[in-house]
Amino acid sequence: MRSNPGGGNAIEKVLAVLEALPAHERVTDIAAATGLPKSTVHRILQSLVDRQFALPTGNGSYVGGPRILSLAGQVMGRHNPAQHAETALRELCEDTGCTVHFALLDADQAVYAAKLEGDKPYQMPSRIGRGIRLHCTGIGKAILAELPPASVDAIVERTGLEARTPRTVTEPEALRRQLDEVRSRGWAYDDEENEPGILCIAAAVRGHTGAVIGGISVATITLDPWRSPVERLAARVRRAAAEVSAALGAPSDAGSGPGSGPGADPVSGS
Template sequence: MTDTAVEKTLAVLEALADHSRITDIARVTGLPKSTVHRLLQAMVDRGFAAVRSDGGYLAGPKVLVMAGKVLRPVDTVERARPALRALREESLCTVHLAMLVGDELVYVDKVEADKPYRMPSRLGMGLSVHCSAIGKAVLASLAPAEFDALVARVTLTGRTPKTITTEDRLRAEVAEARRVGYGFDDEENEIGIRCVGAAIRDHTGAVVGGISASTLAMEHTMDQLAALGPRVLLAAGAVSTALGYVDA
């Protein structure tokens, strides 16, 4: 498909948001009606458009599926934000929300603590599951077969001298996270930063990510961070509830 053909297709798809008739779409795009008809038919064949009972056209199921995938993170952030803010106030830590994308986590929201410094994390940043508090909590929440498959796929890269780089040690830490409900990052992703995290689930019960409370190592010992674990777990439960999860 040439650049011109792509532009015409996108113009028709954009016009379809407000117009259903070929005549109207041709008028707003400046394209011949025959071209509009041909492009719409191709979209129908691919699921990007559908024919209405009156002969007009509307966006097809593929468009709705794609829109849902794009909007889902935004909706999740909005639903999770109250619990994140409450956890920030209770813990006095910077709170993160990360979503599972493939085999890694991606930060989608961050509520900074009222501190004279800022955490180096940023939205859109990827996070490895083996060296992050959220990652260990997510691994601990997976079914055994899912956990084994994910561990087999990931590379246990050493990001700092404290990063877990052996499968046996990772399995031991995940087992502990499974026992208590939350995981830890003791300067394993970045020197000087400690975190405690818990997994979140959506309305289907699937593990979709997690939240964490992050602090400087000089401000919290691991024992002090562990004391925050139950609060993080409760906050994660609140986020899961906001996403429609019902604990059976």
């Protein structure tokens, strides 16, 4: 909600009413939420009704109209999550010097939607459009940790727990314990579990409904140690994941926790 819309121009007042409409139906409640006079709210709502952005339901109540749904459908039809994540991913890459990945959940796997190479003399074997397993990757475990246990069990039953490397967790109970740890601290770690010699730190990304839709990660090789302690890097990755989630319209309280907000420690580039 915009602060002090009552002191803004007409556009600010209209936007404030539109933003309040999903959570408040009555003119009195919308006025209280926006700080606008009831007469102003009523006048704006009448204009929104005329343009089908709102619909009256009787007894002074209103809901979103078909024009909102139509516009939302058009926007989502052309929605490119990677484009919305670009700024946060670029800053994460610059701050850490690591390769940065953004992957989206696709049925029982995740698919790389964006990749930025770090300032290293080597490149990661990953590529945009490539699918990755969930049980043995940082991004995959960050996603699984946010899914209901029954959904995780169903995915494991369908896909199995392939041993990608000698470090891959292949027992369901061991995976559950790992996911409990991920859920508790808010980030996941891939310690050569998907590719020999590659380490990843990852955090989940949420969409406009608040549900997990993917994750981001920083990656390096075992021969090139992390520039900063893992906990500091993890805090930076969580902050970037929160920024990407916000850019995708996730509710502000979705997936909040230590290390995910603007006040998280920056990562030293030295």
